[in-house]
Amino acid sequence: MKNDKTIRNLILCIAFLSIIASAIGIFSKGGPGVNEITSFRGETIKLHGIGLYKNDSVSVAAQGIAQDIVTLFVGVPLLLLALYFTGKGFLKARLLLTGTLGYFLYTYISYVFLWMYNPLFIVYVVLMSTSFFAFTLSILSIDMDRLSTSFDKKLPVKFLGGFQIFLAVALCMMWLGKIAPTIMNNRVPVGLEHYTTLVIQGLDLGFIVPIAFLSGVFLMKRRPIGYLLSSVVIMKGFTMGIAITAMIIGQYIAGVKMGLASVVIFLIFSLFVCFCMVILLKNIKEDQKIIQ
Template structure:
């Protein structure tokens, strides 16, 4: 399998560095604790005040710690398992590896640009770079023209495609609902706090939402590339929704008010995307290798 050694080396580096970064993010607690800070926009922001994320807001710090927990208990184990299965030549392993690498690429791109500068900045950049090249090479492992042959014809592509489009629509409307009113009213969008811009919203609206819609349409039409993109979006949705669920718990723990609808909907969507991923993996037909 071409690029196997390179992908394995890059992935092992990602495993080691992400474990260090996530563990430090969870365990570090030096600092005096929360305090108020007046941003350049004249808003009073509650700063976390301790640990790696001491200069981040309470909201973003609690979300980052929740993301670190998801990386430790879900992201890294899945990356190890997928690397093992991929090296055995299994299509399921290659798919899962590509999907999980997409998660690490998204996660550490957001950390590199969103988190306030801290001592792990260079590690974030390294993880972003390693994930980008590993993800790109993993995508190149597939013969796109033959990819649809690896999936059972009974796979409910209409259900999967419509669900992907629905998830993309919900995410898009959620972020546009936050941004557009502020543009119309010439006010600051909710969640900007003391940061320079809306990094997560830019990544989601620029990449995740379009990819979700395109992959949904392509998988409904049973186009080969649609199966790969759909798998990537679904595993990203699983990790994202797992992180959001953990973030909601973290925000409730630190006393941040969370909408009841969010408490119900995000865990429900999480279960649905896990079900979709199960459908995809069960439908994969492993070819024989010489």
């Protein structure tokens, strides 16, 4: 199959480097411990003060450690398992592989642009780059013209498509609700702390929202690209949902105050994404011909 050797090598690189990066993020020690600084905006910020994320805020460090745990114990095993069964010619595995690569791409883009600079910066850059190329090649390895025939006609496209559209709209409204007042009132968004910009909100509004919306629309119309994008969105959402749940738990343990509405919304979305992934996988008919 076209590009499979390249994809495999990229994935092995991703797995190896992410294991190292995650383990260091979780287990690194040293530092003064939790301490306070005053940001250039005059805001008092609590820094984590320990290990790799010592210069990050308590909130972001708690999220980073939680995501490292998910990456190490869920993301990497899932990636390697999907790679193995992709080699056996399973379409489900190819779609799961592509979605999981989407998780790694999103994760390490955020590490490169959001986290405070640390000794693993170049590792994050390599992981971002390898994830991007592996993700792109994995998508290109699927024959979209034949993809739709590999899904059962009973697949509830209106439900799955409608959920993705709802997810896109809800995510858009939630983040714009956070951003719009700061623009109108010329003030800093709550939770920006000593960071320079809203990286996660930028990624979600710039990529996740439009992709989820379009994939929902195309799936409801039974377009081949709709099946592909929906598979990527839902399967990437599965691993990201686990990570977000872990982040919420991590922040709670760290004593970080969180908006109840945001927590509830993310947890509900995570459960629905898991449900959608089960439906999607159950309705895939294996056909090796769609993998080029």
